[in-house]
Amino acid sequence: MVGASDENEAKPATAARIYDYYLGGTHNFPADREAAEAMMRVLPLGPQLARTNRAFLRRAVRHLAESGVRQFLDVGSGIPTVGNVHEIVQQIAPETRVVYVDIDPVAVAESEEILKGNELAAAVHGDLREPASILAHPQVNALLDLDRPVGLLLAAVLHFVPDDDVAYGAVDRLRAALAPGSHLVMSHATTDEVRHDQDELDVAHDIYRRRTTTPLGLRSRSQFERFFAGLELVEPGVVWLPLWRPAPDDPQYFADDPRRSAGLGAVGRVP
Template identity: 80%
Template sequence: MAGVSDDGETKPATAARIYDYFLGGTHNFPADREAAQAMLQVLPLGPQLARTNRAFLRRAVRYLAESGVRQFLDVGSGIPTEGNMHEIVQQVEPEARVVYVDIDPVAVTESLELLDSNPLATAVNADLRDPRSILSHPQVTALLDFDRPIGLVLGAVLHFVSDDETAYDAVGQLRAAMVPGSYLLLSHATADEAPHEQDEIDVAHDIYRRSTATPLGLRTRAQIERFFTGLDLVEPGVVWLPLWRPTPDDPQYFADDPTRSAGLGGLGRIPPHLE
């Protein structure tokens, strides 16, 4: 699938812009809308799933900022939308620093335009599957001090790294660069225990495989929990997204059945003994 942008340039669909469409954003092209609409034919809860994940990330990032974390590395950040991470954390601490990382150059360009007047936040084009390129990026090292705690955010991105060895190695390298007192914040789509039909899952797999460069790869609860091995989990642990410290302002799409959120999330702290 491909579409044509306003300037006439052909743009293939990307996971970031499909997600933006589900969130009600405007930074998407015809190919993204076509792929999203195809998915909605069999998975009509797509927008609710995206917004539930976004709400989880907002709650967890605010928790980190209120706990004293002043630096954030958001890998797989996607397209800028309302309630961005830098807006949330800088409300708590105006001097907080944020680096957004995404594989989609359009997402990075849009982010840089949004951040033009914010010297404490930036965006870089890099690939989660090559963590050294992130950790050594001059804009990353210029803004973040890796001798102090960092909040590493991997929100709804690891299910686009379908190879297990690559995914665990990438997270391991990123974690290894963080000092004790840093945190790993992660959300991940799963079919484990979730009530969605297998044909819905298969169609979602197929659409991402055909439409984007980032095919979908779901993991089980046990596989997702493995990313937190050795970390001190913040209560309530790795849970369905609506169950992680909900607030009255959250969307209530899956309050009656959190498993329908099809996503697990958690927050883990690197303890001193991993130093």
């Protein structure tokens, strides 16, 4: 049982750096590795889940760039290593602009370092729960023209915004700022149709709640679909992550049963 004092203790790990560790990155600290290892003792698939999610993101942004989207706003971006958005889209169209937004100041600082010399990409500190501040951010406005189509990326971040009112409100606010022809790319952890031991899930929830500032809140398929209400879903619609336009360079972790990826992904177009 976790008492009130635990709620106030320092939160040494972050979701961004736990994820970086799962991806095989080097931008993480001992506290992040300990949290990740503690989770892997009960949920050993953590690294495979992270890599499957990152592969979905890679395919989705590649698809948008190939469809002509030349601006990206990536909220909850983490650390842009190990297959990152700006490299993928700028390889397809060098003039593409990318703004990364993350709540973790260390992730933002590391991102700024990685982006040095790239005039068309920036990393800023921001909180998805405060969408108006993101939209008003000077660097967002300096790099992106919101009157033209934008790829809004919300990959594996909304399950760190457990409050439904806040989560749907934030996505609605960001969506409302997008010009027609913009796209929403989203992935989200779910326990729908996935057989999980509740004790194991409790451990994961407990680790994120106690060791980070971003507690977990999984959503069902229908809750995920609600984020896309009013958008035109790009084929194949809402699917398990490995099934969204699979590519030859994908990791093959969940080929036998894509539900075990425990993540849903979709891309919707603003009409």
